[in-house]
Amino acid sequence: MREILAIAKNTFKEAIRNRILYVILIFALLLIMFSGVLSELTISSRDQIIKDMGFAAINLFGVAIAVFVGVSLVYNELEKKTIYTIVSKPIGRWQFLLGKYFGLLLTVWVNMLVMTYFFLVSLHFNIEADPDSSLLQVLGGSLGKGFVNLFAWGAFEATRNVMFVIAISCLELAIITAFAILFSSFSTPTLSMFLTVFTFVAGRSNEHIVRFADHIMNNAHKIAATGDTVPDVPFAYYFAEVAAHIMPNLGAFHRTVAQAIYEDKVQIWPGTLIYGVIYTAGILCLSILIFNRRNFK
Amino acid sequence: MRKPIFSTIALVLACVAFLGGAAWIQHENIYRWRTFFRKFRDTLYLPSSEYVRVTATGYDMVVADLLWLRMIQVFAAGWTTEDSPKQMKHYFDIVTDLNPRFVDAYSFAIMAVGEEHRQTEMVQDIVAKAVRNNPFRYEIPYEGAFYANWKIEDAQLAEFYARLAVMDPNVPNYVRRWIQFFELKQGKYRVAFEKYLSDYLRDIAANNHQLYGIHNAHLNRAINDWFKDELRQRAIEWKDERGVYPTVDELNAGGRFLEVELPDVVYIRNLINASIEHGGRVLTDENIMNHLNRALRDDWVVLPPGPYEFQEPSFPGFVVWPYWDEDNEFFAISSAEAVDRMKYVANNAITDAEAYQEARGGQCPSEFSEFITAPELLEFFTEYVDPFGGNWSWDAENCEIVSSSFPNITTMTVPAIR
Numbered sequence: 001m002r003e004i005l006a007i008a009k010n011t012f013k014e015a016i017r018n019r020i021l022y023v024i025l026i027f028a029l030l031l032i033m034f035s036g037v038l039s040e041l042t043i044s045s046r047d048q049i050i051k052d053m054g055f056a057a058i059n060l061f062g063v064a065i066a067v068f069v070g071v072s073l074v075y076n077e078l079e080k081k082t083i084y085t086i087v088s089k090p091i092g093r094w095q096f097l098l099g100k101y102f103g104l105l106l107t108v109w110v111n112m113l114v115m116t117y118f119f120l121v122s123l124h125f126n127i128e129a130d131p132d133s134s135l136l137q138v139l140g141g142s143l144g145k146g147f148v149n150l151f152a153w154g155a156f157e158a159t160r161n162v163m164f165v166i167a168i169s170c171l172e173l174a175i176i177t178a179f180a181i182l183f184s185s186f187s188t189p190t191l192s193m194f195l196t197v198f199t200f201v202a203g204r205s206n207e208h209i210v211r212f213a214d215h216i217m218n219n220a221h222k223i224a225a226t227g228d229t230v231p232d233v234p235f236a237y238y239f240a241e242v243a244a245h246i247m248p249n250l251g252a253f254h255r256t257v258a259q260a261i262y263e264d265k266v267q268i269w270p271g272t273l274i275y276g277v278i279y280t281a282g283i284l285c286l287s288i289l290i291f292n293r294r295n296f297k
Numbered sequence: 298m299r300k301p302i303f304s305t306i307a308l309v310l311a312c313v314a315f316l317g318g319a320a321w322i323q324h325e326n327i328y329r330w331r332t333f334f335r336k337f338r339d340t341l342y343l344p345s346s347e348y349v350r351v352t353a354t355g356y357d358m359v360v361a362d363l364l365w366l367r368m369i370q371v372f373a374a375g376w377t378t379e380d381s382p383k384q385m386k387h388y389f390d391i392v393t394d395l396n397p398r399f400v401d402a403y404s405f406a407i408m409a410v411g412e413e414h415r416q417t418e419m420v421q422d423i424v425a426k427a428v429r430n431n432p433f434r435y436e437i438p439y440e441g442a443f444y445a446n447w448k449i450e451d452a453q454l455a456e457f458y459a460r461l462a463v464m465d466p467n468v469p470n471y472v473r474r475w476i477q478f479f480e481l482k483q484g485k486y487r488v489a490f491e492k493y494l495s496d497y498l499r500d501i502a503a504n505n506h507q508l509y510g511i512h513n514a515h516l517n518r519a520i521n522d523w524f525k526d527e528l529r530q531r532a533i534e535w536k537d538e539r540g541v542y543p544t545v546d547e548l549n550a551g552g553r554f555l556e557v558e559l560p561d562v563v564y565i566r567n568l569i570n571a572s573i574e575h576g577g578r579v580l581t582d583e584n585i586m587n588h589l590n591r592a593l594r595d596d597w598v599v600l601p602p603g604p605y606e607f608q609e610p611s612f613p614g615f616v617v618w619p620y621w622d623e624d625n626e627f628f629a630i631s632s633a634e635a636v637d638r639m640k641y642v643a644n645n646a647i648t649d650a651e652a653y654q655e656a657r658g659g660q661c662p663s664e665f666s667e668f669i670t671a672p673e674l675l676e677f678f679t680e681y682v683d684p685f686g687g688n689w690s691w692d693a694e695n696c697e698i699v700s701s702s703f704p705n706i707t708t709m710t711v712p713a714i715r
Contacts, residue, residue: 204355
């Protein structure tokens with residue numbers, strides 16, 4: 001355990017020195033702040049637009065950090081031959097990989113926390129601002145409230161469900177980070193990046209894959225009904241069914257955003273949380289399996 | 298080694314020349330951009346919500362928000378495009394497929410395609426979809442009930458929607474009253490007044506400047522139509538009894554407006570101004586209900602002042618204008634609109650007079666019949682008194698139209714009428 005923590009700590013230190021991280025972070029913060037400007041373009045639903053944009057920005061840039069920072073983590077160790085000094089010590093490959101994973105996850109989560117803080121500040125600034133107060137007073141109040149909100153999740157009416165949604169989003173990103181590590185353990189950074197992004201898109205489209213399978217089956221039934229025969233199930237149906245079961249169902253985590261905006265309380269099926277944890281564990285096991293068999297020469 | 302000074306200067310000069318040239322071309326671009334008329338062209342390709350949903354990769358709500366902003370632009374560009382309602386409906390369908398709980402999109406669509414473009418079938422589609430997706434929200438059937446009553450005058454449909462709306466416990470109390478109005482096919486103007494005033498006050502409470510103009514115009518129109526309808530009814534009653542059309546003063550003296558329920562525009566004007574001044578903070582839902590009740594009075598002795606916005610001392614109240622028949626929109630009319638109309642007709646006559654002069658080498662006509670060719674227009678100047686009881690005459694010496702009510706009718710300032 002100590003070994004994993006040490007590698008995680010080092011990975012975190014290394015990741016926060018990565019310049020691309022700051023570029024992504026600044027871009028995300030600008031987008032979060034810009035949501036306030038964008039909301040001025042609407043004739044109503046101002047709060048909804050600020051929240052939608054904020055949640056989406058945090059999630060999307062969280063994914064971007066996981067992808068851009070994560071894909072080169074293992075590859076760099078191999079490229080710079082630093083892996084030899086690590087594996088020559090009494091550290092298992094699985095410990096190395098888990099350390100890398102948790103270090104990267106910590107980086108992603110810390111960045112999400114920073115983005116969330118600015119999102120909360122933006123919400124307090126745009127939604128709860130008292131028109132009689134000066135700009136400095138409003139800004140000061142929003143900065144303070146945002147900070148309190150990070151710890152007291154339900155302290156303010158306007159931001160009551162925000163932290164809960166972010167926590168669920170963190171779980172979604174744990175899966176994406178695991179995929180980044182998985183692909184990084186056997187391929188080049190560019191290929192890993194594409195594979196991770198494709199996995200994210202496929203994961204977000206999981207429900208569409210299910211619908212596609214249903215559509216194929218319905219068509220098969222329709223064709224069979226005209227000839228009064230047993231439907232001949234096409235191969236594409238099995239393919240879609242298998243894909244829907246294997247690909248991560250990331251949409252399940254994202255549903256809380258609508259609840260946070262339209263409902264008093266955010267609820268999630270406990271099965272989804274368990275699914276997130278065991279799916280991540282599964283991908284990490286697969287990564288270790290591949291990494292263990294990898295030849296470093 | 299030191300770089301030669303002339304190469305540095307040359308580089309600086311080149312920079313200034315290139316950037317200066319670019320700025321000069323950009324200046325021309327800005328001029329063109331500002332002066333050229335551009336027709337709004339929607340180039341966004343949106344085949345169906347299914348495609349959009351797939352490409353949104355889970356960020357459905359953000360995409361819905363962005364398309365919602367685009368839908369507002371399409372609405373704003375409605376004056377330059379022919380198919381604006383169709384385009385808006387297409388956006389609306391995609392926005393509400395991506396985010397079925399986007400209540401404001403439904404309300405806005407009803408207002409845009411219904412009230413502004415009168416597309417009844419589209420409104421019914423919108424309400425049906427809204428009720429399907431948000432069965433426990435009163436906002437959409439409330440809009441539908443109002444639209445059915447106010448625009449298409451289908452009391453049965455209005456009642457149906459109102460009954461759907463009152464299933465939501467959060468529905469404002471006055472909507473419960475609407476059901477009775479719809480059952481009896483009464484209270485058309487009162488319903489419009491309650492709807493538009495409460496909408497306007499809610500906009501102020503939400504500090505929603507973008508909708509001020511729209512709801513301000515709607516409220517003024519509703520109040521104006523209500524006053525005109527009451528005046529028209531009483532003028533016709535009077536004519537039936539006495540054979541001649543009355544003036545408003547005669548109706549007032551005859552006590553014809555006793556206990557007639559009409560909005561108190563002075564109260565409304567003060568309420569709106571004060572609310573805007575205080576940033577709408579004093580307007581809670583309960584307050585709005587109280588204001589709605591207080592803004593309506595039935596203890597009038599004479600016809601009260603008219604629409605709160607374009608009512609001003611130079612053109613007070615309303616007039617009966619017998620030049621037009623009872624069913625004409627100008628028969629019972631606000632003074633401001635009457636002056637506006639008079640000015641419009643007088644300007645047409647002046648154009649005819651100028652054409653006459655031009656054709657005859659500057660000779661001024663001696664009477665109306667010499668230059669006004671249209672019989673109806675000639676009657677307007679010769680047979681009828683104007684809405685304020687004055688007469689028109691032709692001043693051949695100065696070559697101009699003269700009114701005994703308003704001597705400078707062609708040049709006077711008419712308040713903006715919305």
